[in-house]
Amino acid sequence: xxxxxxxxxxxxxxxxxxxxxxxxxxxxxxxxxxxxxxxxxxxxxxxxxxxxxxxxxxxxxxxxxxxxxxxxxxxxxxxxxxxxxxxxxxxxxxxxxxxxxxxxxxxxxxxxxxxxxxxxxxxxxxxxxxxxxxxxxxxxxxxxxxxxxxxxxxxxxxxxxxxxxxxxxxxxxxxxxxxxxxxxxxxxxxxxxxxxxxxxxxxxxxxxxxxxxxxxxxxxxxxxxxxxxxxxxxxxxxxxxxxxxxxxxxxxxxxxxxxxxxxxxxxxxxxxxxxxxxxxxxxxxxxxxxx
Numbered sequence: 001x002x003x004x005x006x007x008x009x010x011x012x013x014x015x016x017x018x019x020x021x022x023x024x025x026x027x028x029x030x031x032x033x034x035x036x037x038x039x040x041x042x043x044x045x046x047x048x049x050x051x052x053x054x055x056x057x058x059x060x061x062x063x064x065x066x067x068x069x070x071x072x073x074x075x076x077x078x079x080x081x082x083x084x085x086x087x088x089x090x091x092x093x094x095x096x097x098x099x100x101x102x103x104x105x106x107x108x109x110x111x112x113x114x115x116x117x118x119x120x121x122x123x124x125x126x127x128x129x130x131x132x133x134x135x136x137x138x139x140x141x142x143x144x145x146x147x148x149x150x151x152x153x154x155x156x157x158x159x160x161x162x163x164x165x166x167x168x169x170x171x172x173x174x175x176x177x178x179x180x181x182x183x184x185x186x187x188x189x190x191x192x193x194x195x196x197x198x199x200x201x202x203x204x205x206x207x208x209x210x211x212x213x214x215x216x217x218x219x220x221x222x223x224x225x226x227x228x229x230x231x232x233x234x235x236x237x238x239x240x241x242x243x244x245x246x247x248x249x250x251x252x253x254x255x256x257x258x259x260x261x262x263x264x265x266x267x268x269x270x271x272x273x274x275x276x277x278x279x280x281x282x283x284x285x286x287x288x289x290x291x
Contacts, residue, residue: 018276025275026059028199029161031257033189035067036206038265039108045115048204051271052166053121060275061161064116064123065169065192067185068108075099088241092145092182100182104170105129112168123166128173128183131156134191136173136181147173147181149188154195186248194255201252202274203245204265209283210246212237223284226250249285260285 006014032052038044055062072090073083076099084091092100105127116123128134133156136147160167171188173181186203193201210232212219224232229246232238238246242262249260263270263282273281 017278021276021278022058025055025199027061029061029063029193029196030055030275031063031065031189031193031196031198031201032271033065033067033186033201033203034112034265035069035185036204036265038204038206039066039068040070041266044266044268046119047268048265048271049112049115049119049121051269053116053119054272055275056121056166063157063161063167063169063192063196063198064112065171065185065189066104066108066112067171068104071108072099072103075103086143088244089139089143089146089184090182091143094145097145097180097182100172101127101180105172109168109170116166116168121166122164123168124160125168125170126156126160127170128188129180132174133157133169134171134173134183134188135175136183137175138179138181145179145181147175147183149173149183149191152191152195154192157192157196184244184248186245187251190248190252190255190257193252193257193260197256198252199258200275201249201257201260202271203249203260203262204270205245205262206264206266207242208264208267209262209281210238210242214239214242221283222280223286225286226253229285246285253285253287 034048038048052062052064076083109125113123113125132153134149135151136149139146139148157167171183171185173183189201208217208220210221233243245262252260261274261282261284263274270281
């Protein structure tokens, strides 16, 4: 919402300044990977959905890919089962994959669709199982039914976009034998964005982006190339949970996505700040050599 202290002329100027950015992204695909605390905070959830609807209304083809780790943990514990992780990936047995289908393809997916409609959008919820969108194989036996993506069949997503809806995608996959797999949300978003030749992929996380000092927000890197990102991975600056996010961004770029952004989804209207202002937000990862 515009500041109430702004005059009408100042409000109009804000909109005019956004025009070049609206023109840049109009009729272009933007994939938003939505997860983390921005999903469990109800106020932030409504703000994210408002941003998505606004972009949709000005002609941006937004594709919303979501996770749901906290909700899966909650239901798993309610059922008397302790969540298990191996190198940051959820160990997924038969019971856990049933929970994943209930939470991801059911509760969360349909809740997001409902919220988008509430804020004036038109959305359609699907999972990676629909139309065999995400074909996967078992990543390794120790992780159980955790999938590694082999290919994507993106027609179901393009059909939804062509019919004027916002696709809302939960990250499950399958193989040709009917096995269902839990797919890492960041990886799924990268493959989907690449298959759609997206203009931009935005990863909403719980931190501001890539920082030279992870404990100092003032060291945020606003823009970085693939080569520079790999250097920071090698020297340990990029570590822990940021590594798979950066790897997913690099994968998306290699598949044809123009730029990727890692940013804090807990900042109100972060998506609009990124796409519709000159300064942007978070860390933009681009193709190209070192600066």
